[in-house]
Amino acid sequence: MMALVDPSTVFPLAGYERLCFLKNVVRHPQVTVGDYTYYDDFESVENFQKNIRYLFDFTCDRLTIGKFCMIASGVEFIMNGANHLVDAVSSxxxxxxxxxxxxxxxxxxxxxxxDTVIGNDVWLGYRASILPGVTIGHGAIIGSYSVVTRDISPYSIVGGNPGRIIRSRFKEETVAELLEIAWWDWPLEKITRYAGLLTGNVTDFLAAVRSDPT
Known part of the structure:
Protein backbone atom coordinates (compact mmCIF):
# COMPACT_ATOMS: atom_id res chain seq x y z
CA MET A 1 0.00 0.00 0.00
CA MET A 2 1.33 3.43 -0.97
CA ALA A 3 2.10 6.03 1.69
CA LEU A 4 1.03 9.08 -0.29
CA VAL A 5 2.23 12.53 0.73
CA ASP A 6 -0.70 14.72 1.74
CA PRO A 7 -0.69 18.07 -0.14
CA SER A 8 -2.74 19.68 2.64
CA THR A 9 0.13 19.22 5.10
CA VAL A 10 1.57 22.60 6.08
CA PHE A 11 5.00 21.37 7.19
CA PRO A 12 5.76 18.09 5.40
CA LEU A 13 9.17 17.55 7.04
CA ALA A 14 8.74 16.37 10.62
CA GLY A 15 10.19 18.81 13.15
CA TYR A 16 11.12 21.40 10.50
CA GLU A 17 8.90 24.46 10.16
CA ARG A 18 10.93 26.50 7.70
CA LEU A 19 9.74 24.48 4.71
CA CYS A 20 6.06 24.41 3.85
CA PHE A 21 3.69 23.29 1.15
CA LEU A 22 3.01 26.84 0.08
CA LYS A 23 -0.66 26.70 -0.87
CA ASN A 24 -1.47 26.04 2.79
CA VAL A 25 0.29 29.22 3.94
CA VAL A 26 -0.54 31.89 1.34
CA ARG A 27 -3.64 33.90 2.20
CA HIS A 28 -4.14 36.40 -0.60
CA PRO A 29 -7.03 36.35 -3.09
CA GLN A 30 -4.72 37.30 -5.98
CA VAL A 31 -2.23 34.48 -5.38
CA THR A 32 -2.77 30.85 -6.44
CA VAL A 33 -0.34 28.02 -5.70
CA GLY A 34 -0.52 24.40 -6.87
CA ASP A 35 -0.14 21.19 -4.88
CA TYR A 36 3.28 20.16 -3.57
CA THR A 37 4.96 23.46 -4.39
CA TYR A 38 7.20 24.18 -1.45
CA TYR A 39 8.88 27.25 -0.02
CA ASP A 40 11.99 27.02 2.17
CA ASP A 41 12.97 30.07 4.23
CA PHE A 42 15.92 30.68 6.53
CA GLU A 43 13.69 32.44 9.05
CA SER A 44 9.95 31.88 8.63
CA VAL A 45 7.66 30.70 5.84
CA GLU A 46 5.54 33.78 6.52
CA ASN A 47 8.21 35.75 4.66
CA PHE A 48 6.95 34.41 1.34
CA GLN A 49 3.88 36.60 1.26
CA LYS A 50 5.92 39.59 2.45
CA ASN A 51 8.15 39.09 -0.57
CA ILE A 52 5.28 39.56 -3.00
CA ARG A 53 5.87 43.27 -3.51
CA TYR A 54 3.38 45.90 -4.69
CA LEU A 55 0.43 43.54 -5.07
CA PHE A 56 -2.64 45.78 -4.70
CA ASP A 57 -6.28 44.92 -5.26
CA PHE A 58 -6.81 47.89 -7.56
CA THR A 59 -4.18 46.63 -10.03
CA CYS A 60 -6.14 43.35 -10.39
CA ASP A 61 -3.04 41.39 -11.40
CA ARG A 62 -2.46 37.85 -10.18
CA LEU A 63 0.45 35.64 -9.21
CA THR A 64 -0.09 32.03 -10.28
CA ILE A 65 2.39 29.30 -9.32
CA GLY A 66 2.05 25.74 -10.59
CA LYS A 67 2.50 22.37 -8.94
CA PHE A 68 5.73 20.76 -7.73
CA CYS A 69 7.69 24.04 -7.76
CA MET A 70 10.72 24.65 -5.52
CA ILE A 71 11.07 28.17 -4.17
CA ALA A 72 14.15 29.16 -2.19
CA SER A 73 14.47 31.69 0.59
CA GLY A 74 14.34 35.34 -0.40
CA VAL A 75 12.66 34.92 -3.80
CA GLU A 76 10.77 38.13 -4.63
CA PHE A 77 7.88 38.78 -6.98
CA ILE A 78 7.53 42.40 -8.10
CA MET A 79 3.93 43.03 -9.14
CA ASN A 80 2.29 45.71 -11.29
CA GLY A 81 1.70 48.08 -8.39
CA ALA A 82 5.38 48.98 -8.65
CA ASN A 83 4.99 50.44 -12.15
CA HIS A 84 5.35 54.17 -12.83
CA LEU A 85 4.86 56.23 -15.97
CA VAL A 86 7.66 55.77 -18.48
CA ASP A 87 6.69 57.85 -21.51
CA ALA A 88 5.49 60.90 -19.57
CA VAL A 89 7.68 63.90 -18.74
CA SER A 90 7.88 62.73 -15.11
CA SER A 91 7.42 59.31 -13.55
CA ASP A 115 -0.27 38.50 -14.57
CA THR A 116 2.85 36.73 -13.34
CA VAL A 117 2.72 33.00 -14.09
CA ILE A 118 5.13 30.34 -12.87
CA GLY A 119 4.67 26.95 -14.54
CA ASN A 120 4.91 23.50 -12.98
CA ASP A 121 8.15 21.90 -11.75
CA VAL A 122 9.98 25.25 -11.71
CA TRP A 123 12.97 25.85 -9.42
CA LEU A 124 13.44 29.46 -8.27
CA GLY A 125 16.87 29.88 -6.69
CA TYR A 126 17.90 31.93 -3.67
CA ARG A 127 16.92 35.61 -3.89
CA ALA A 128 15.80 35.45 -7.49
CA SER A 129 13.51 38.34 -8.49
CA ILE A 130 10.60 37.96 -10.88
CA LEU A 131 9.31 41.17 -12.48
CA PRO A 132 5.69 41.97 -13.41
CA GLY A 133 3.93 40.12 -16.20
CA VAL A 134 6.57 37.43 -16.63
CA THR A 135 5.69 33.83 -17.53
CA ILE A 136 8.21 31.16 -16.60
CA GLY A 137 7.68 27.89 -18.48
CA HIS A 138 7.37 24.42 -17.00
CA GLY A 139 10.58 22.80 -15.81
CA ALA A 140 12.67 25.98 -15.89
CA ILE A 141 15.48 26.66 -13.41
CA ILE A 142 16.12 30.24 -12.29
CA GLY A 143 19.55 30.71 -10.74
CA SER A 144 20.26 32.49 -7.47
CA TYR A 145 20.16 36.31 -7.61
CA SER A 146 18.73 36.25 -11.14
CA VAL A 147 16.41 39.08 -12.16
CA VAL A 148 13.82 37.76 -14.60
CA THR A 149 12.51 40.56 -16.80
CA ARG A 150 10.96 38.60 -19.68
CA ASP A 151 9.23 35.31 -20.42
CA ILE A 152 11.28 32.15 -20.03
CA SER A 153 10.75 29.10 -22.24
CA PRO A 154 10.11 25.68 -20.66
CA TYR A 155 13.06 23.69 -19.35
CA SER A 156 15.48 26.61 -19.66
CA ILE A 157 18.28 27.38 -17.21
CA VAL A 158 18.48 31.11 -16.47
CA GLY A 159 21.04 33.25 -14.68
CA GLY A 160 22.17 36.86 -14.32
CA ASN A 161 20.76 40.39 -14.17
CA PRO A 162 18.89 40.72 -16.38
CA GLY A 163 18.23 36.99 -16.45
CA ARG A 164 19.37 35.30 -19.63
CA ILE A 165 18.86 31.75 -20.86
CA ILE A 166 22.15 29.92 -20.36
CA ARG A 167 21.00 26.71 -22.00
CA SER A 168 18.09 24.34 -22.32
CA ARG A 169 18.00 21.39 -19.96
CA PHE A 170 17.11 19.01 -22.77
CA LYS A 171 16.93 18.76 -26.56
CA GLU A 172 14.00 20.47 -28.26
CA GLU A 173 12.23 17.22 -29.11
CA THR A 174 12.65 15.99 -25.53
CA VAL A 175 11.16 19.19 -24.16
CA ALA A 176 8.19 18.82 -26.49
CA GLU A 177 7.60 15.25 -25.30
CA LEU A 178 7.87 16.22 -21.63
CA LEU A 179 5.36 19.02 -22.13
CA GLU A 180 2.96 16.62 -23.81
CA ILE A 181 3.35 14.10 -20.99
CA ALA A 182 2.80 16.78 -18.30
CA TRP A 183 3.60 14.35 -15.48
CA TRP A 184 2.54 16.93 -12.86
CA ASP A 185 -1.07 16.39 -13.94
CA TRP A 186 -0.95 12.64 -13.44
CA PRO A 187 -2.86 11.01 -10.58
CA LEU A 188 -0.77 11.03 -7.43
CA GLU A 189 -0.52 7.25 -7.41
CA LYS A 190 1.11 7.27 -10.86
CA ILE A 191 3.50 10.07 -9.90
CA THR A 192 4.47 8.04 -6.87
CA ARG A 193 5.14 4.94 -9.00
CA TYR A 194 7.37 7.02 -11.27
CA ALA A 195 9.17 8.97 -8.52
CA GLY A 196 12.38 7.01 -8.95
CA LEU A 197 12.39 7.62 -12.70
CA LEU A 198 11.45 11.30 -12.28
CA THR A 199 14.65 11.74 -10.29
CA GLY A 200 16.74 9.89 -12.87
CA ASN A 201 17.75 9.99 -16.52
CA VAL A 202 15.25 11.59 -18.91
CA THR A 203 15.84 8.89 -21.52
CA ASP A 204 14.88 6.12 -19.07
CA PHE A 205 11.84 8.08 -17.93
CA LEU A 206 10.54 8.66 -21.44
CA ALA A 207 11.14 5.03 -22.42
CA ALA A 208 9.12 3.86 -19.42
CA VAL A 209 6.27 6.25 -20.19
CA ARG A 210 6.14 5.17 -23.83
CA SER A 211 5.82 1.52 -22.84
CA ASP A 212 3.27 2.15 -20.05
CA PRO A 213 -0.29 1.31 -21.15
CA THR A 214 -1.72 3.52 -18.38
Missing amino acids: YPFAIFGGDWATAMDGKAYPVKG
Missing part, protein backbone atom coordinates in the same frame (compact mmCIF):
# COMPACT_ATOMS: atom_id res chain seq x y z
CA TYR A 92 6.33 60.87 -10.24
CA PRO A 93 2.87 59.66 -9.03
CA PHE A 94 1.40 63.09 -8.26
CA ALA A 95 -2.23 61.91 -8.15
CA ILE A 96 -1.84 59.46 -5.25
CA PHE A 97 -1.18 62.36 -2.87
CA GLY A 98 -4.52 64.01 -3.61
CA GLY A 99 -5.22 67.67 -3.00
CA ASP A 100 -4.57 69.86 -6.00
CA TRP A 101 -2.75 66.92 -7.61
CA ALA A 102 -5.74 64.57 -7.45
CA THR A 103 -6.66 64.99 -11.13
CA ALA A 104 -3.13 64.62 -12.51
CA MET A 105 -3.90 61.10 -13.81
CA ASP A 106 -7.34 61.82 -15.25
CA GLY A 107 -7.66 60.01 -18.56
CA LYS A 108 -4.38 58.20 -18.03
CA ALA A 109 -3.33 54.85 -16.55
CA TYR A 110 -0.21 53.41 -15.05
CA PRO A 111 1.49 50.65 -17.07
CA VAL A 112 0.19 47.13 -16.41
CA LYS A 113 2.19 44.20 -17.76
CA GLY A 114 -0.29 41.45 -16.93
Whole structure:
Protein backbone atom coordinates (compact mmCIF):
# COMPACT_ATOMS: atom_id res chain seq x y z
CA MET A 1 0.00 0.00 0.00
CA MET A 2 1.33 3.43 -0.97
CA ALA A 3 2.10 6.03 1.69
CA LEU A 4 1.03 9.08 -0.29
CA VAL A 5 2.23 12.53 0.73
CA ASP A 6 -0.70 14.72 1.74
CA PRO A 7 -0.69 18.07 -0.14
CA SER A 8 -2.74 19.68 2.64
CA THR A 9 0.13 19.22 5.10
CA VAL A 10 1.57 22.60 6.08
CA PHE A 11 5.00 21.37 7.19
CA PRO A 12 5.76 18.09 5.40
CA LEU A 13 9.17 17.55 7.04
CA ALA A 14 8.74 16.37 10.62
CA GLY A 15 10.19 18.81 13.15
CA TYR A 16 11.12 21.40 10.50
CA GLU A 17 8.90 24.46 10.16
CA ARG A 18 10.93 26.50 7.70
CA LEU A 19 9.74 24.48 4.71
CA CYS A 20 6.06 24.41 3.85
CA PHE A 21 3.69 23.29 1.15
CA LEU A 22 3.01 26.84 0.08
CA LYS A 23 -0.66 26.70 -0.87
CA ASN A 24 -1.47 26.04 2.79
CA VAL A 25 0.29 29.22 3.94
CA VAL A 26 -0.54 31.89 1.34
CA ARG A 27 -3.64 33.90 2.20
CA HIS A 28 -4.14 36.40 -0.60
CA PRO A 29 -7.03 36.35 -3.09
CA GLN A 30 -4.72 37.30 -5.98
CA VAL A 31 -2.23 34.48 -5.38
CA THR A 32 -2.77 30.85 -6.44
CA VAL A 33 -0.34 28.02 -5.70
CA GLY A 34 -0.52 24.40 -6.87
CA ASP A 35 -0.14 21.19 -4.88
CA TYR A 36 3.28 20.16 -3.57
CA THR A 37 4.96 23.46 -4.39
CA TYR A 38 7.20 24.18 -1.45
CA TYR A 39 8.88 27.25 -0.02
CA ASP A 40 11.99 27.02 2.17
CA ASP A 41 12.97 30.07 4.23
CA PHE A 42 15.92 30.68 6.53
CA GLU A 43 13.69 32.44 9.05
CA SER A 44 9.95 31.88 8.63
CA VAL A 45 7.66 30.70 5.84
CA GLU A 46 5.54 33.78 6.52
CA ASN A 47 8.21 35.75 4.66
CA PHE A 48 6.95 34.41 1.34
CA GLN A 49 3.88 36.60 1.26
CA LYS A 50 5.92 39.59 2.45
CA ASN A 51 8.15 39.09 -0.57
CA ILE A 52 5.28 39.56 -3.00
CA ARG A 53 5.87 43.27 -3.51
CA TYR A 54 3.38 45.90 -4.69
CA LEU A 55 0.43 43.54 -5.07
CA PHE A 56 -2.64 45.78 -4.70
CA ASP A 57 -6.28 44.92 -5.26
CA PHE A 58 -6.81 47.89 -7.56
CA THR A 59 -4.18 46.63 -10.03
CA CYS A 60 -6.14 43.35 -10.39
CA ASP A 61 -3.04 41.39 -11.40
CA ARG A 62 -2.46 37.85 -10.18
CA LEU A 63 0.45 35.64 -9.21
CA THR A 64 -0.09 32.03 -10.28
CA ILE A 65 2.39 29.30 -9.32
CA GLY A 66 2.05 25.74 -10.59
CA LYS A 67 2.50 22.37 -8.94
CA PHE A 68 5.73 20.76 -7.73
CA CYS A 69 7.69 24.04 -7.76
CA MET A 70 10.72 24.65 -5.52
CA ILE A 71 11.07 28.17 -4.17
CA ALA A 72 14.15 29.16 -2.19
CA SER A 73 14.47 31.69 0.59
CA GLY A 74 14.34 35.34 -0.40
CA VAL A 75 12.66 34.92 -3.80
CA GLU A 76 10.77 38.13 -4.63
CA PHE A 77 7.88 38.78 -6.98
CA ILE A 78 7.53 42.40 -8.10
CA MET A 79 3.93 43.03 -9.14
CA ASN A 80 2.29 45.71 -11.29
CA GLY A 81 1.70 48.08 -8.39
CA ALA A 82 5.38 48.98 -8.65
CA ASN A 83 4.99 50.44 -12.15
CA HIS A 84 5.35 54.17 -12.83
CA LEU A 85 4.86 56.23 -15.97
CA VAL A 86 7.66 55.77 -18.48
CA ASP A 87 6.69 57.85 -21.51
CA ALA A 88 5.49 60.90 -19.57
CA VAL A 89 7.68 63.90 -18.74
CA SER A 90 7.88 62.73 -15.11
CA SER A 91 7.42 59.31 -13.55
CA TYR A 92 6.33 60.87 -10.24
CA PRO A 93 2.87 59.66 -9.03
CA PHE A 94 1.40 63.09 -8.26
CA ALA A 95 -2.23 61.91 -8.15
CA ILE A 96 -1.84 59.46 -5.25
CA PHE A 97 -1.18 62.36 -2.87
CA GLY A 98 -4.52 64.01 -3.61
CA GLY A 99 -5.22 67.67 -3.00
CA ASP A 100 -4.57 69.86 -6.00
CA TRP A 101 -2.75 66.92 -7.61
CA ALA A 102 -5.74 64.57 -7.45
CA THR A 103 -6.66 64.99 -11.13
CA ALA A 104 -3.13 64.62 -12.51
CA MET A 105 -3.90 61.10 -13.81
CA ASP A 106 -7.34 61.82 -15.25
CA GLY A 107 -7.66 60.01 -18.56
CA LYS A 108 -4.38 58.20 -18.03
CA ALA A 109 -3.33 54.85 -16.55
CA TYR A 110 -0.21 53.41 -15.05
CA PRO A 111 1.49 50.65 -17.07
CA VAL A 112 0.19 47.13 -16.41
CA LYS A 113 2.19 44.20 -17.76
CA GLY A 114 -0.29 41.45 -16.93
CA ASP A 115 -0.27 38.50 -14.57
CA THR A 116 2.85 36.73 -13.34
CA VAL A 117 2.72 33.00 -14.09
CA ILE A 118 5.13 30.34 -12.87
CA GLY A 119 4.67 26.95 -14.54
CA ASN A 120 4.91 23.50 -12.98
CA ASP A 121 8.15 21.90 -11.75
CA VAL A 122 9.98 25.25 -11.71
CA TRP A 123 12.97 25.85 -9.42
CA LEU A 124 13.44 29.46 -8.27
CA GLY A 125 16.87 29.88 -6.69
CA TYR A 126 17.90 31.93 -3.67
CA ARG A 127 16.92 35.61 -3.89
CA ALA A 128 15.80 35.45 -7.49
CA SER A 129 13.51 38.34 -8.49
CA ILE A 130 10.60 37.96 -10.88
CA LEU A 131 9.31 41.17 -12.48
CA PRO A 132 5.69 41.97 -13.41
CA GLY A 133 3.93 40.12 -16.20
CA VAL A 134 6.57 37.43 -16.63
CA THR A 135 5.69 33.83 -17.53
CA ILE A 136 8.21 31.16 -16.60
CA GLY A 137 7.68 27.89 -18.48
CA HIS A 138 7.37 24.42 -17.00
CA GLY A 139 10.58 22.80 -15.81
CA ALA A 140 12.67 25.98 -15.89
CA ILE A 141 15.48 26.66 -13.41
CA ILE A 142 16.12 30.24 -12.29
CA GLY A 143 19.55 30.71 -10.74
CA SER A 144 20.26 32.49 -7.47
CA TYR A 145 20.16 36.31 -7.61
CA SER A 146 18.73 36.25 -11.14
CA VAL A 147 16.41 39.08 -12.16
CA VAL A 148 13.82 37.76 -14.60
CA THR A 149 12.51 40.56 -16.80
CA ARG A 150 10.96 38.60 -19.68
CA ASP A 151 9.23 35.31 -20.42
CA ILE A 152 11.28 32.15 -20.03
CA SER A 153 10.75 29.10 -22.24
CA PRO A 154 10.11 25.68 -20.66
CA TYR A 155 13.06 23.69 -19.35
CA SER A 156 15.48 26.61 -19.66
CA ILE A 157 18.28 27.38 -17.21
CA VAL A 158 18.48 31.11 -16.47
CA GLY A 159 21.04 33.25 -14.68
CA GLY A 160 22.17 36.86 -14.32
CA ASN A 161 20.76 40.39 -14.17
CA PRO A 162 18.89 40.72 -16.38
CA GLY A 163 18.23 36.99 -16.45
CA ARG A 164 19.37 35.30 -19.63
CA ILE A 165 18.86 31.75 -20.86
CA ILE A 166 22.15 29.92 -20.36
CA ARG A 167 21.00 26.71 -22.00
CA SER A 168 18.09 24.34 -22.32
CA ARG A 169 18.00 21.39 -19.96
CA PHE A 170 17.11 19.01 -22.77
CA LYS A 171 16.93 18.76 -26.56
CA GLU A 172 14.00 20.47 -28.26
CA GLU A 173 12.23 17.22 -29.11
CA THR A 174 12.65 15.99 -25.53
CA VAL A 175 11.16 19.19 -24.16
CA ALA A 176 8.19 18.82 -26.49
CA GLU A 177 7.60 15.25 -25.30
CA LEU A 178 7.87 16.22 -21.63
CA LEU A 179 5.36 19.02 -22.13
CA GLU A 180 2.96 16.62 -23.81
CA ILE A 181 3.35 14.10 -20.99
CA ALA A 182 2.80 16.78 -18.30
CA TRP A 183 3.60 14.35 -15.48
CA TRP A 184 2.54 16.93 -12.86
CA ASP A 185 -1.07 16.39 -13.94
CA TRP A 186 -0.95 12.64 -13.44
CA PRO A 187 -2.86 11.01 -10.58
CA LEU A 188 -0.77 11.03 -7.43
CA GLU A 189 -0.52 7.25 -7.41
CA LYS A 190 1.11 7.27 -10.86
CA ILE A 191 3.50 10.07 -9.90
CA THR A 192 4.47 8.04 -6.87
CA ARG A 193 5.14 4.94 -9.00
CA TYR A 194 7.37 7.02 -11.27
CA ALA A 195 9.17 8.97 -8.52
CA GLY A 196 12.38 7.01 -8.95
CA LEU A 197 12.39 7.62 -12.70
CA LEU A 198 11.45 11.30 -12.28
CA THR A 199 14.65 11.74 -10.29
CA GLY A 200 16.74 9.89 -12.87
CA ASN A 201 17.75 9.99 -16.52
CA VAL A 202 15.25 11.59 -18.91
CA THR A 203 15.84 8.89 -21.52
CA ASP A 204 14.88 6.12 -19.07
CA PHE A 205 11.84 8.08 -17.93
CA LEU A 206 10.54 8.66 -21.44
CA ALA A 207 11.14 5.03 -22.42
CA ALA A 208 9.12 3.86 -19.42
CA VAL A 209 6.27 6.25 -20.19
CA ARG A 210 6.14 5.17 -23.83
CA SER A 211 5.82 1.52 -22.84
CA ASP A 212 3.27 2.15 -20.05
CA PRO A 213 -0.29 1.31 -21.15
CA THR A 214 -1.72 3.52 -18.38
